[in-house]
Amino acid sequence: SVVLSSWGESTGNKSVRGLVLQYAQQMPHRADFNGWVSIEERNEYRLSLASIRELATSLGMIHQNKTITEEIEKTSSAFHKGFLRGFFDADGSVQGSQCKGVSVRLSQSDLKVLKAAQRMLLRLGIMAKIYTNRRKEQEKLMPDGKGGVKLYHIKPQHELVISGENILRFHNVIGFADFDKMKHLGMLLGDYKKNLNKEKFVATVADLVEDNTEEVYDVQVPGVNAFDANGIVAHNCGEQSLYPYESCNLGSINLANLVKRKADGQFEFDWQRYEETIRKTTRFLDDVIDMNNYPVPEIDKASKESRRIGLGVMGVADLLYKLRIPYNSKEGYEFQSKLAEALTYYSMEESVALARSRGEFDLCSKTEYPDAKIPVAGYYEKPKGVHYYDWDALITKIQKHGIRNVLTTTVAPTGTLSMIADCTNGMEPTFALVFEKRVTVGRFFYTNKIFEQVLRENRLYSDEILAKIADNYGSVKGLAEIPEWIQNIFVTAMDIHWSDHLMAQAVWQEWIGNAIAKTINMPNDVSAEDVKAAYLLAHELGLKGITVYRDGSRHTQVLHMTSENAEKTFDVSPSAHLREYITKSIKNQYIRNQVNNALELKIPDEPMMESPIKEEVREEMLCPTCKNNLVFVEGCSLCIECGFSGCTSG
Structure with missing residues (x-):
């Protein structure tokens, strides 16, 4: 058996022994197991x-190989936490003060062990730095345990x-x-009067050295669709699932432009122009496949074998504003x-025509x-009586003539494209009707152009009302004026309950071949159980992928709130349409309970207190072009000042 040893009578020593005994008693043991046995003379x-x-x-x-093995590094995050806690209990220390800087340290002579611990910490989001040769290798006289001294070889010490x-x-x-260690660390942290230095998680590449040739692998973890790449969680694009060497070939139609005025002056959607545009853009994207210059032959071959295209949309929210249809209503859905x-x-039908x-x-x-x-999920999951188009006839054409493209539609991030087209992103609701920009000469408001026109038509437009809207998270909800x-x-992303964000994505996903880029905006006070319910x-709802964003989770708000007076004056609740879906369609009682519990409006026992200290914005949350704050919309970091987009695909 293994023998664990512990020395000392301090509160810290006793607390560690107590926890070890608690875990040991949960493991298989004999009836005469006595736990810790005291060796008094030692x-x-x-x-x-x-x-x-x-x-x-x-x-x-194994014996004489007490190290952090590959097997340990492959364990779960929960095991990582427990293992590292024990490691730092045994060999770690808490040092410093607020003036000199507080740190948690771990000293070892085995540099490989420290590097393994560094990787395990990084997988838990904790960056650590290793300092080598803190104590030089040397020969030193030390007590020999027999009352005398002896010359010992001392290994170098790293930290x-x-x-x-x-x-x-x-x-x-x-x-x-x-x-004792935990109390000491807690007291030092409690003494801080300012924010701790932010970790940028940036490493500098010192050198690149050619080191032979090795095979590389395309990693896939089914379900999670992410993997641990030496401490960095890596994952692939969400809305376009590609086979090896396939390429993204995307295009988006601005739906806000496809309207026409009726006799009463109101807008209606131009379905004929929509069909014509879909057919033309389908042909255009198919042409791109042949006209493209591909970087390697494998991409050329794979792209032409499947001819996958991703025709999508943008300007949905603007279109609904023009048509006076609430985004999260039954009519809107x-x-x-x-x-x-x-x-x-229409894109598939045109693809069949191309195949001919x-x-x-x-x-x-x-x-x-x-x-x-x-x-196409909607063909199978929705009753044929509610289909708007004759899918059976289309399937017959495909069987007879084939189809030119394996898949034709997706809804991709349109951060850059929508900036250029001056419309709302993809199928997202607008993130703010009004937001402000402060410069040296004053305060300026950016307003959704359709909303501004409505304000002017109803004689509501003024700088005062714009300021109120900007200070209300860019929303008009709850404003008496x-x-x-x-x-x-005129609803915004924060006006819409997170469950209705899912419902909106679902009504598109039923008919879209690939997946959809969509941000599920959740308020700051959501719990882990709420996020779990969102995924359930x-x-x-049959979604292929979602991006959950909790307001304020990135040290800067999802909206660009530059005003110190910004305050949300409204609550949101799920739509009746969403409630009806849950009642009628979710059969699993556990999932229904989880979702219904998460949908209950939670009133906090105490008002949430904001920190009086203004957080420093991380470098990665600043626009690399103009250094203004980035906002997170539809899975992309965007700059509303200069138009920079973190999504290079547009």
Whole structure:
């Protein structure tokens, strides 16, 4: 069996032994297991248990090889936390003061062990720095345990140091079981009068050295669709699932322009122009495949074998404003569903027409198209009586002529494109009707052009009302000066309950071949259970991927609130349409309960207190072009000042 040893009678020593005994008693043990046994003459306590030996052996730890093995580094995040807590309890220390700087340190002679601990910490979001040769290798006279001294060879000592905001995360995520160390760290953190230095998680590449040739691998973790790349969580694009070497070939139609005025002066959607635009852009994207210059032959081959295109939309919110349809209403959902169905139907029909003149895509015979199956969920999941188009006739055409493109539609991030086109992003609601910009000569307001026109037509436009809207999270909700009908139609991302963001994405996803880029905006006070419920609901709705964004979670708000008076004066609740869906469609009782519990309006026991200290904005949250704040919209970091977009695909 393995023998664990502990020395000392301090509160910290006792707290560690107590926790170890608690865990040991949960492991397989004999009836006569006595826990810690005191060795009085050595001021030592020992605990022996065969189960601990078996656990250590399974993790590659054997006698004379007490190290952090590959097996340990492959364990879960929960195991990482427990292992590192024990490691720092045994060999770690808390040092410093607010004046000199607080740090958590770990000293070892084995540099490989420190580097492994550094990687494990990084996987938990904690950056640590290693300082080598803090103590030089040397020969030194030391007590020999027999009353004399002896010359010993002393190995070099290295030190791992955790500092800045990383010590707060260490305290919250790992901590110490040693009560004295944990108390000391908590007191030092509590004494801070200013914010801890922000960690930028940036490493400088010192040199690139050619080191032979090795095979590389395309990693896939089904379900999670992310993997740990030496401490960095890596994942792929969400809305366009590609086979090896395929390329993104995307285009977006500005729906806000496809309207026409009726006799009464109101707008209606121009379905004929929409169809014409879909057909033309489908042909355009197919042409791009042949005209493109590809960087490597493999991409050229794969792109032409499947001829995947991603025709999508932008300006949906602006279109709904013009049509006076509330985004998160039953009418809004039904209208968006028809838009999505038309997009895929006409693009696929045009792709069949292309197949007749140019030929089907090379891999068509190896797909399910010849078997009269299509990758459109709405065709199978919605009753045929509510379909707007004759899908059976289209499937017959595909069986007869084939189809030119394996998939034709997606809704991609349109950060840059929508800036150029001066419309709202993708199928997203607008993030703010009014936001402000402060410069040396004064305060200027940027206003959604359709909303501004409505304000002027109703004699509501003024700098005072714009300031009120900007200070209300860019929303008109709850403002007495704004008529109720305007409040109902001109909704923003923060006006819409997170569950209705999912519902809006779902009505598009039913008809879109690929996936959809969509941000699920959640308020700052949501819990982990709420986020869990969001994912459960997303799965029930048939979504292929979502991006959850909790307001304020990135040290800067989702909206560009430059005013110190910015305050949200309204609450949001799920729409009746969403409630009806949950009641009628979610059969799993556990999922229904989880979702319904999360949808209940939670009134906090105490008002949330804001920190009086203004947080420093991280460098990565500043625009690299103009250094103004970035906002997070539709999965992209955008600058509303100069138009920079973190999504290079547009």
